[in-house]
Amino acid sequence: MHASVRIIISALALVGTGTALVAQTPPAPIVKVEGLRQISPHVHIIPDNSVPLVPNVGYIVGDRAALVIDTGLGPRNGAAVYEVAKKLAGSKPLYLVTTHFHPEHDLGAQAFPDTTRLIRSTDQVKDIAEFGLQLAKVFASRSPINAELLKDADFRKADITFERDYDLDLGGVQAKITAMGPNHTVGDTIVWVEPDRVLFSGDLAMRAQPAFASPHSSLRQWLASLDRLEALKPAVIVPSHGPTGDGTAFITGYRAYLTEIRDRTAAEKRAGRSVDQGVAAVTAALGDRAPDKARLAGAIKAAYAEAP
Numbered sequence: 001m002h003a004s005v006r007i008i009i010s011a012l013a014l015v016g017t018g019t020a021l022v023a024q025t026p027p028a029p030i031v032k033v034e035g036l037r038q039i040s041p042h043v044h045i046i047p048d049n050s051v052p053l054v055p056n057v058g059y060i061v062g063d064r065a066a067l068v069i070d071t072g073l074g075p076r077n078g079a080a081v082y083e084v085a086k087k088l089a090g091s092k093p094l095y096l097v098t099t100h101f102h103p104e105h106d107l108g109a110q111a112f113p114d115t116t117r118l119i120r121s122t123d124q125v126k127d128i129a130e131f132g133l134q135l136a137k138v139f140a141s142r143s144p145i146n147a148e149l150l151k152d153a154d155f156r157k158a159d160i161t162f163e164r165d166y167d168l169d170l171g172g173v174q175a176k177i178t179a180m181g182p183n184h185t186v187g188d189t190i191v192w193v194e195p196d197r198v199l200f201s202g203d204l205a206m207r208a209q210p211a212f213a214s215p216h217s218s219l220r221q222w223l224a225s226l227d228r229l230e231a232l233k234p235a236v237i238v239p240s241h242g243p244t245g246d247g248t249a250f251i252t253g254y255r256a257y258l259t260e261i262r263d264r265t266a267a268e269k270r271a272g273r274s275v276d277q278g279v280a281a282v283t284a285a286l287g288d289r290a291p292d293k294a295r296l297a298g299a300i301k302a303a304y305a306e307a308p
């Protein structure tokens with residue numbers, strides 16, 4: 001069945017959603033390490049349980065070293081994520097990569113010891129230089145627990161930087177780390193675990209609607225990124241938020257959604273409509289297939305700017 005075509009709301013306000021669809025206070029953004037589970041020969045994850053401001057945390061464990069993907073929000077979460085890494089990897093060297101620079105993915109890195117080698121794309125370094133702790137301040141202002149978790153949190157400097165791709169040999173398992181360009185953020189980074197056919201897709205392919213979270217976010221780039229993700233033929237996708245997905249369903253779902261927005265928005269622009277009129281018309285056309293109106297508007301605005 002084509003559940004893939006239908007983007008289902010996560011019902012959880014994530015980055016960039018200003019809508020208060022959910023009235024109750026969300027659970028505290030704590031990584032629940034007891035949820036750790038193995039999903040393939042070399043990959044373990046700690047699921048986010050779809051709690052806002054919690055990422056899916058990944059561990060790829062080889063014979064020689066291990067790679068951690070995403071840290072949780074602030075040093076306290078980072079310390080918990082690190083403890084699990086030690087449990088899984090013993091005394092093996094640790095590497096750390098983040099799917100993007102947003103606080104719940106990155107601002108726990110300082111809890112890892114100096115011996116952990118942090119890998120960043122040059123694009124991610126640019127994101128940090130341009131936007132810094134802006135979003136952390138927004139998150140901290142939302143609740144006392146967020147403020148406490150983010151107290152003294154700051155970006156950690158990369159030990160290893162790369163431009164496009166970085167192949168990390170962990171011993172018996174390769175992690176291919178790729179910078180994907182301006183999609184959700186400029187520094188979106190994916191990790192492909194080749195032998196296990198597991199793809200850590202960041203925010204590029206998830207169950208929830210895509211969030212155009214950066215002024216540099218590009219719908220054209222996002223569609224091109226989806227083609228690259230699909231070409232990998234993943235068996236399992238671990239997005240940075242929400243449930244894991246079998247095969248390419250998240251990818252084809254995102255492509256159908258973004259293609260429709262691109263084409264409808266281009267038609268509005270050709271007909272001489274303003275960007276606001278375009279947002280209204282395309283929002284009406286998508287109807288309840290796109291319940292997160294803020295995320296939808298972000299996609300339409302990007303499409304409008306890029307339409308001929």
Ligand SMILES: [Zn+2]
Nearest residue numbers: 015100102203
């Ligand atoms: Zn994000």
